[in-house]
Amino acid sequence: MEKQKYERPHILRLETGMPGKFGMRNEPAPTTHIDGMAVSELAEKYGSPLFVLSEKTIRSVYRQAYKAFSTRYPKVQFAWSYKTNYLSAVCNIFHQEGSWAEVVSGFEYDKALANGVDPKKIIFNGPAKTREELLLATNNESLIHIDHLDELYLLIEVAEHADHRPRVAIRVNMDTGIYPMWDRFGFNYENGQAWDALNKIMHSGKLDLMGLHTHIGTFIMSANAYAVAATKLAELARLLQVKFNHKLKYIDLGGGFASKNTLKGSYLPGSDTNPSFNDYAEAISSALINSHFAPGELPMLILETGRALIDEAGYIISSVIANKRMSTGRRATIIDAGVNLLFTSFWYQHSITVAQGTSQYREDTSLYGPLCMNIDCIRDSINLPLLNPGDHLVIHQTGAYNLTQWMQFIHLRPKVVMIDEMGDAHIVRENEEMESITGLEKLPGHLSSIKA
Amino acid sequence: MKINPNLAVSESGFLFNPGTGESFTVNPTGAEIIRLLREGLSLEQVIDAFTEQFQVDRHTFEKDLHDFSGILKTYNLLEKDE
Numbered sequence: 001m002e003k004q005k006y007e008r009p010h011i012l013r014l015e016t017g018m019p020g021k022f023g024m025r026n027e028p029a030p031t032t033h034i035d036g037m038a039v040s041e042l043a044e045k046y047g048s049p050l051f052v053l054s055e056k057t058i059r060s061v062y063r064q065a066y067k068a069f070s071t072r073y074p075k076v077q078f079a080w081s082y083k084t085n086y087l088s089a090v091c092n093i094f095h096q097e098g099s100w101a102e103v104v105s106g107f108e109y110d111k112a113l114a115n116g117v118d119p120k121k122i123i124f125n126g127p128a129k130t131r132e133e134l135l136l137a138t139n140n141e142s143l144i145h146i147d148h149l150d151e152l153y154l155l156i157e158v159a160e161h162a163d164h165r166p167r168v169a170i171r172v173n174m175d176t177g178i179y180p181m182w183d184r185f186g187f188n189y190e191n192g193q194a195w196d197a198l199n200k201i202m203h204s205g206k207l208d209l210m211g212l213h214t215h216i217g218t219f220i221m222s223a224n225a226y227a228v229a230a231t232k233l234a235e236l237a238r239l240l241q242v243k244f245n246h247k248l249k250y251i252d253l254g255g256g257f258a259s260k261n262t263l264k265g266s267y268l269p270g271s272d273t274n275p276s277f278n279d280y281a282e283a284i285s286s287a288l289i290n291s292h293f294a295p296g297e298l299p300m301l302i303l304e305t306g307r308a309l310i311d312e313a314g315y316i317i318s319s320v321i322a323n324k325r326m327s328t329g330r331r332a333t334i335i336d337a338g339v340n341l342l343f344t345s346f347w348y349q350h351s352i353t354v355a356q357g358t359s360q361y362r363e364d365t366s367l368y369g370p371l372c373m374n375i376d377c378i379r380d381s382i383n384l385p386l387l388n389p390g391d392h393l394v395i396h397q398t399g400a401y402n403l404t405q406w407m408q409f410i411h412l413r414p415k416v417v418m419i420d421e422m423g424d425a426h427i428v429r430e431n432e433e434m435e436s437i438t439g440l441e442k443l444p445g446h447l448s449s450i451k452a
Numbered sequence: 453m454k455i456n457p458n459l460a461v462s463e464s465g466f467l468f469n470p471g472t473g474e475s476f477t478v479n480p481t482g483a484e485i486i487r488l489l490r491e492g493l494s495l496e497q498v499i500d501a502f503t504e505q506f507q508v509d510r511h512t513f514e515k516d517l518h519d520f521s522g523i524l525k526t527y528n529l530l531e532k533d534e
Contacts, residue, residue, distance in 0.1 A: 006508040009482035009520040011467070013527060014475040325519060329526035361479045386479070388512075 010361050010386050027362065027383070031315075031353040031394040035419040039317055039355035039392050042417065047431065048319040048392070049337035051416040053399060055093060057313035059421070062097045065309060068277035072285035075300040079123050081255050082108040084306025084400050085314075089418050089428035091115050094309070102255075102304040106133040109142075123252070123304070125171065125213070127151075127185060131158060138162040145213045145252070146170045147186055152197060159206040169211040169252065170197050174232050176225040182217050189232050195239065202244050209246065211299065212236055215254030219263065219307070223275045226253055227283040234291035237299065252302035253284055259311035261348045261397045277308070307400040314399025316341060317355070320391045321370060331365045333387055338369015338376040341413070342398060343405040345378045352378070355392035358385030371410050408432060453521055454531040455489045469529060476527065481506075485520060495521070 032039060035054050043050060062078070069076040079102035080094035086108060091101070092115055101112035104126035112122050119140030127147040129137075134151075135158050137144050146152050146168055159166050171186030172194045187193040201207050212233045216225055233251050240246045257280055262270040288298060318337035326332050339345055352367065365384045369376040378395070387393075406413060416429035460468040465483045467476040478486065488498045495517065502513050524530055 003507045004505060006502075006506040006513075007479060007481050008516040009485050010479045011482050011520070011523060011527065012477050014477060323519070325522060329523055359479065 007359055007361070008386050008388065010363060012361075012363065028351065028353045030357055031355055031396075032357075034315055034317075034394070036423040037419055037425055039394060042425065043317050043319065043392055046415050046417055046425070046427070048317055049335075049341060049414050050317040051341075051398070051403065051414065051429075052315040052317060052425075053087075053090065053416065053418040053428065054313045054315075055418055055420045058090065058093050058310060058399075059097060061309055061312055062094065062099070065277045065303075065305065066097075068281040069285065069301065069303065072281050073288065073301050074298060077250070077300055077302045078309075079121075079252075079302055079304050080309075081304050081306030082111065083404055084255075085310050085403050086111055087403055087416065087428055088115055089426070090310065090403075100302075106130065109133065109137065113140075123213075123302070125215075125304075134158045134166075135162060138164060138166045141167055143210060144168045146197070146201075149197065149200075152200060156204050156206050166207050167210050168201065168207045169209070169213045169250075170194060170201070172212060172214045172233060172236065174214065174216070174229060176216050176228040176232075178217060178220060178222055178225045180217070182215070185215065186213070189236070194236060198236065198240060202240070202246065209240070209248070211248050211250035211252055211302070213252040213254060213302075215304070216256055218256045219258045220256045221258055221274060223279040223283040226280055227287040229253060230284050230287035231291060234288060234293065238292045247297065248299050250300040250302050251288065252304065255304040255306050257305045257308035259308045259397060259400060261311055261344070261350065264347055264349055266349070310399035311397045312399065314397065314402065316395040316398050316402075318393045318395060320387045320389050320393065322389055323387065326366065331363045332368060333365050333384070334368050334370060335378065335393060336370050337395065338371045338378065338411075339373075340369065340371055340376075340407045340409045340411060341402060342369070342378060342395065343402055343407075344398065344400070348397070349379065350398065351396040352382060352384070353394050353396070354385055354387070355394050361386055373410075403429075408437060412436070453489060453495055454492075455486055455524070456529055456531055457490075459486075459529060461486060461490070467529075469527075472528065474527070476529075482520060485517065486524075 034052050035056055077100060079100040080091055082101060082103045095117060100121040101117045102123045102125060103109045103112050109124060119142050122142040123145060124137045124142050125145045131154060134155055138158055139162055141164050144166055155166050172189050173183045173186045174189035175181050187197045201209050214229050214233060216229050230253060237248050258274040260271045260274060316337050318335045321334045321336055324332050362383045362385055365382055367379040367382055369378055412432040415427055415431045417425045418428045419425050458470055465478045467478055485498060488501055499514055503510050
């Protein structure tokens, strides 16, 4: 006689009381495939944990965003935020789609050049540019966004020895009605710092003022904040036109659009509550079109959104290492992807699904990563099927920041694969090996042997 | 290990403890373990019965049974002297 299928035993205490506001349980379907490729096969072929990126999703989300803005505003230009994900394969998809590069360090600047980006289409932001980097960017006619007065004066000095006049904008910080107000970058609007800096640039005669830039914050849940920002930048542009008869080429509203991830502590899922590209586009376009700019003289609108463009395209395939019970009887499951790979789990309730069919039984689970560190918790509480060691899980919306802020901490970092539009997988970053780490170390002679 | 004899267990996996008023659901595997324990089988005999009847190896089931009996104890579903 054939033996019966086994599922590990499970008992659930029924909680009495008022029914939940939303009645039915929310149990997402298993994610057996990503872009047509079986999760189990990906894990078997490339290892677990594994980062997976979907080229199809990257292009699709970018096109949605571009369409939202270009159908409302005549001159729209996206610039890919390198710090959000600077894997060359990712950057080049955005560049193929028409994005410029937005970089915040010499390293990122060099990476954009190496990717083949036209230097004139590189926006150089950030608070820590060196003299050498400013000279290189000036000679390359890149767009330099000035963060503080020391940089402004340094750039005026650099201009003396450069082949070209620096093409610049200033970063403006401002009160847009949201909290916290980011004021550590750029020049303040309300107290007159920004207008003062613009006057210095215009009077210096050494710099070509091309535009104005702001970046009001991150994961901004209010589209209207961007309308406030656009209106304030438009006012600065009007003052420049009145006083200096100077017309700006562009207004750069930076990034900060929320992705569809759910912030910790949120009552409703981000997919239902976060503003859409259409919401942001409507707020920004309306503010600029309703400002003083004459029809036909609207400046180019530059957008540096990163998170909202790439989050959805990233997945982590992870495997169950072990199940255990906490002292309270609570279920805990250890998986092979922790906060070393998933930095964003500190502020997101990432959606996590199983990669194989299960029964209808679920248990409230604390999901821990593999690090021997108490902070390594991916989800404090998540309703999951009865998992067994070796089962695969898929962590969703991991494309933003995790592949730039991940840590080589305790474990070596895994491979990253990208599934192209034809459904074929490509390794776009190899896994680390011991040599990747120890190769950079130098051992002084007297420490080369551990025999005393 | 003995199950609290006062528990009411339905065939569909619904479990009621009249001593505390608490209700539970168990999956079919859990219900089968409880049924065998109520019949008076020892843990070793439960393991033998399961590995005979289900697609599971001895180590995996022993580990799962250990976990399950621990949670039965946490929920006060065992006899008091257990």
